[in-house]
Amino acid sequence: MATPGHLTIRNVSKTYSLPGRPLVNVLSRVNLDVEPGAFVTIVGPSGCGKSTLLRLIIGLDDDYKGEIELNDKRIVGTALSRGIVFQDHRLLPWLTLEQNIGLSLENSGWTRAEKDLAVREHIALVSLSGFEKAYPHELSGGMAQRAAIARGLASRPEILLLDEPLGALDALTRIHLQDEIQRIWEVEGVTMILVTHDVEEAIFLSNKVVVMAAKPGRIVETLDIDLPFPRDRAAPAFVALKRRILTAMGEDGGKPTARAA
Amino acid sequence: MSNTSDTIEAAAVEAATVDLPAHAEATGRRGLQLPNLTGFILPFIILVLWQAAATYKWIDPVFLPAPLTVMTAFWKMLTKQKLAFDFLASINIVGQAFIYGSAAALLLGIAAGLSRKVEEFFGPTFDTIRHIPGIAWLPLIVLWLGIGAPAKILVIAKSVFFPVFLNTLQGIRNVEKNYIELAKVLTLTRWQLIRKVILPAAMPSIMVSLRYAAGLAWALVVVAEGLSGLEGLGFLIFRAQGLLLTDQLLVCMVIIGLVGFAIDRSMFLAQKRVLKWKQGYDG
Numbered sequence: 001m002a003t004p005g006h007l008t009i010r011n012v013s014k015t016y017s018l019p020g021r022p023l024v025n026v027l028s029r030v031n032l033d034v035e036p037g038a039f040v041t042i043v044g045p046s047g048c049g050k051s052t053l054l055r056l057i058i059g060l061d062d063d064y065k066g067e068i069e070l071n072d073k074r075i076v077g078t079a080l081s082r083g084i085v086f087q088d089h090r091l092l093p094w095l096t097l098e099q100n101i102g103l104s105l106e107n108s109g110w111t112r113a114e115k116d117l118a119v120r121e122h123i124a125l126v127s128l129s130g131f132e133k134a135y136p137h138e139l140s141g142g143m144a145q146r147a148a149i150a151r152g153l154a155s156r157p158e159i160l161l162l163d164e165p166l167g168a169l170d171a172l173t174r175i176h177l178q179d180e181i182q183r184i185w186e187v188e189g190v191t192m193i194l195v196t197h198d199v200e201e202a203i204f205l206s207n208k209v210v211v212m213a214a215k216p217g218r219i220v221e222t223l224d225i226d227l228p229f230p231r232d233r234a235a236p237a238f239v240a241l242k243r244r245i246l247t248a249m250g251e252d253g254g255k256p257t258a259r260a261a
Numbered sequence: 262m263s264n265t266s267d268t269i270e271a272a273a274v275e276a277a278t279v280d281l282p283a284h285a286e287a288t289g290r291r292g293l294q295l296p297n298l299t300g301f302i303l304p305f306i307i308l309v310l311w312q313a314a315a316t317y318k319w320i321d322p323v324f325l326p327a328p329l330t331v332m333t334a335f336w337k338m339l340t341k342q343k344l345a346f347d348f349l350a351s352i353n354i355v356g357q358a359f360i361y362g363s364a365a366a367l368l369l370g371i372a373a374g375l376s377r378k379v380e381e382f383f384g385p386t387f388d389t390i391r392h393i394p395g396i397a398w399l400p401l402i403v404l405w406l407g408i409g410a411p412a413k414i415l416v417i418a419k420s421v422f423f424p425v426f427l428n429t430l431q432g433i434r435n436v437e438k439n440y441i442e443l444a445k446v447l448t449l450t451r452w453q454l455i456r457k458v459i460l461p462a463a464m465p466s467i468m469v470s471l472r473y474a475a476g477l478a479w480a481l482v483v484v485a486e487g488l489s490g491l492e493g494l495g496f497l498i499f500r501a502q503g504l505l506l507t508d509q510l511l512v513c514m515v516i517i518g519l520v521g522f523a524i525d526r527s528m529f530l531a532q533k534r535v536l537k538w539k540q541g542y543d544g
Contacts, residue, residue, distance in 0.1 A: 059446075060442060060445060060446070078445050078446050078447075078448055080447075080448055083446075084446055086439070086443075088439065090439055090440070090443050092440065092443075092457070092461070093538055093539070094461040094462070094464070094538040094539075095457075095461075095538075103447055103457060104447050106447065106448075106449060106453055106457075107449070107450070135538045137538070137539075
């Protein structure tokens with residue numbers, strides 16, 4: 001079982017400078033504390049910097065001010081202790097499902113047997129047993145995204161980042177995979193941070209929802225979600241939270257059916 | 262360098278996909294029923310027309326001997342002359358030229374693809390050499406190496422080199438940035454990145470160019486042998502023309518066509534095997 005990580009983000013700011021253009025504040029003084037084993041979701045409009053924040057946490061971008069620490073250690077570059085699932089499944093088309101998952105263990109330092117076991121366990125975890133030798137083009141969109149989740153978890157990271165992982169899926173598959181993610185989070189006990197446009201998805205899955213706004217990219221509200229799991233999307237408390245978050249997100253607020261764009 | 266390579270690549274893709282659908286059908290049904298005979302209809306019609314042209318004297322037999330005469334000539338060339346020897350001489354040249362040319366192209370193409378410095382170092386020189394056709398090199402190379410096999414191997418290897426080099430380079434440069442990012446997230450080393458991500462991603466482009474280059478090499482050996490030397494199918498063809506041995510000329514032409522067909526089909530099978538992961542490759 002993975003050791004859940006404790007993520008601390010302190011005063012993180014990031015600017016983009018393009019020659020001849022004014023500086024763009026992508027992130028402005030962001031503070032966030034993610035408890036070990038928590039499920040935190042970041043919602044916000046396009047351009048609020050939520051995906052940029054994930055890139056900083058995963059270590060693909062080191063050019064920022066402030067501190068990001070995992071278990072009190074400053075994050076430098078990428079590491080197997082931090083996993084990520086992208087919106088596109090990003091499975092390598094020339095590798096089979098098990099090879100794709102195994103790729104995340106290349107530098108784990110584990111023995112052959114430990115790697116094989118981890119691959120097998122994680123394929124089972126996302127209910128893809130029997131598809132070990134399948135190539136990505138033989139998998140449906142939902143299956144490919146589950147495989148990507150298995151790859152993100154196989155190296156037993158302390159934290160798993162999910163960058164709009166269900167954004168490209170159809171509505172039914174998305175709801176089904178939300179159940180799956182909820183179950184996987186409870187089974188694995190790993191800290192998870194999800195970025196999404198979908199407020200309902202955020203409430204369904206999280207202990208805590210962080211609402212961000214754009215220009216400059218910043219956190220405007222943080223809500224603890226105390227509803228018991230599994231959650232009922234039609235429960236009055238659920239709907240009330242949804243309305244509250246939409247309001248916090250600004251112009252889309254107040255319209256219960258609206259999904260923030 | 263990359264501007265001109267696009268057209269080469271496009272041409273190579275075209276060359277490699279021309280007869281793909283017919284073949285896909287043929288292999289798909291193999292073992293279940295009779296092989297698909299659609300592809301044999303046209304050759305049969307041509308053979309019938311050829312025989313008719315001979316029988317009804319539409320064309321002077323000196324210029325177009327009957328199919329049976331050509332078959333007899335084939336047998337004579339095989340048993341009384343040394344057709345097999347000439348055939349193997351051509352195959353030997355093409356085989357060596359293809360192996361040397363493509364091996365050098367893969368090596369340098371990968372190096373140039375991975376490093377802009379290497380590309381910049383070779384770029385101008387290669388782009389100039391590339392535009393001097395192999396056949397234009399032949400006279401000089403023959404002066405140096407003589408009329409034997411080495412001169413032809415060198416010239417054909419040069420013609421094999423460029424499409425493979427450019428497609429390898431371009432194939433590597435076209436690797437999706439997302440995959441590089443993924444490799445970084447998975448903490449792959451540079452060597453792991455090259456082996457597990459970059460080379461497989463470039464493989465479709467490389468395989469297309471190898472198939473194209475193999476066909477090109479076979480076509481060129483005939484020209485090279487016709488221009489210099491005293492053996493090989495190309496030599497036989499031009500000798501037959503000079504001696505007005507039209508039946509022998511046709512024997513050589515048919516052999517060249519069939520061997521070219523066989524080369525292309527085997528390259529296609531190799532391509533299908535290497536790229537079995539590729540979507541839409543149901544050949």
